Amino acid sequence: MSDAGREFEALLSRPSPWLAGDGPSADLVVSTRIRLARNLASMPFTHRAREEQLQGVVASVATAAAATSAFHDAFLLRMNEIGPLDRQVLVERHLVSHELGDGARPRGILIGPQERLSLMVNEEDHLRLQAMGSGFQLAEAWAVADKADDELGQGLDFAFSEEIGYLTSCPTNTGTGLRASVLIHLPALVLLQEIHKVLKSVMQVGLNVRGLYGEHSDVMGNLFQVSNQTTLGQGERESIESLDRVTRQVMETETRARERLVRDARIQTEDKVWRAFGLLRYCRSVSAQEVINLCSAVRLGVSLGLSGLCPLRVINALLVLTQPAHLQRHYGGELTPAERNVYRAQLVRERLAAVEGK
């Protein structure tokens, strides 16, 4: 097995570190992500480049990355050298996008230690640098991405104009090429039917709201991805500070809503949490969507301090572990949807039993 193959197996054996549930405000914000889009000045953008040009991009990015401290210990996976199931695993872990996941052209991903930093090569843009962190830590994630970007810029000639900034394949990213986002859990606002009002005000200040799996994905498990929308006319820090400020307001609103739930509807809330836990603990067949929704209720219970449930990291890990590709990789072979539901139920029961009474 190649080094990259070994690293990949090691990565699969542990949950995504951004799901560890140990970052700041992890009871509200599951994870933080900073993404920077960059292109090489001398090459056509990915969708207009020829096969050998794309291979050239992979080679020069890999060489430049090897010389940085940020990617010194990273490993490179080439998308055309791994199977469709493994590509899907990377999508489920939020390491690669759906676009990169198709694997047909010379594309790759560099994954750094602890999946803190990763770098997609030949996605919509030649480089998509990504820093992920557990909980709410925009400033920290930005510092990591910013430094890695500077280091990469020493060895690569990025397409850049003084007037309009970094030149990207899609004009929605032109300028900073920055997408800063937080994955935030808002069950109380949903239960109290105040979520639309809150999301509307978030969108009114120019931020974007999407589901767990990014663009066009449905909202599941009361998990919302909030991100900046504009990349021109605003510096990186300004965009990040604005997202930070709005996220704090939303967190505050959710916290107040949780307090109201406990004060005005304690029994109903606890009942909902424990019923969800009971279903997860004893189910015999369950869909991925149902797991996410049940996990949402249990997450709420954990953050309200109900004792006897399970640690946040266990619930967080289930969100990704029970997705189809992870499930089949864990099983060690392909499963039909019906078989998956049975195996998923078994896995969830085992995970919860393992931490019972601890």
Add this chain to the structure above:
Amino acid sequence: MLCQICGKNPATVHFTEIHDNKMSELHVCERCAEEKGLHGDAPRQKFDIAEKVAEMINSAMTTDEERVGHVQCPRCGLLYSAFKETGRLGCAECYNAFQFQLRPLLRRIHGDTRHKGKAPARDGARVSIARQVQRLYDELQRAVAREEFERAAEVRDEIRRLEQQEREARAEETR
């Protein structure tokens, strides 16, 4: 700069219109922008203005859409009409080739067309001087509009100092 409609208040709303490849600019104050129906409700005003401007530009452009569609990037060969279909540019040079079409589009998407973020580490130092100068020119205009001439003189001196610094940096590079 003063509003070009009333000539009284400082112009804080800026429009750029492109017609037959000629660019014209309009600088107006908040109140005149509102009177001319260029304002939406307060929290969304930035976006509503951008959309209205884009509508203006698009309506100007549809008359010669046929011609605009045939603009081609000299480096990668992408036609503007193809970009309009896919929403993806072909290479860095496309930004130059389609600059007259892209500027209103960028303004519609972002509400602005000027980069205010970081620059690649390689030419970071010089670009940051250029950006500082740009910011100072903005401030100079504001100071003049407010008739704060002492401040304006200070800003002008600072601009001169930075421009000198930049010239020296360039000379250093070519040496």
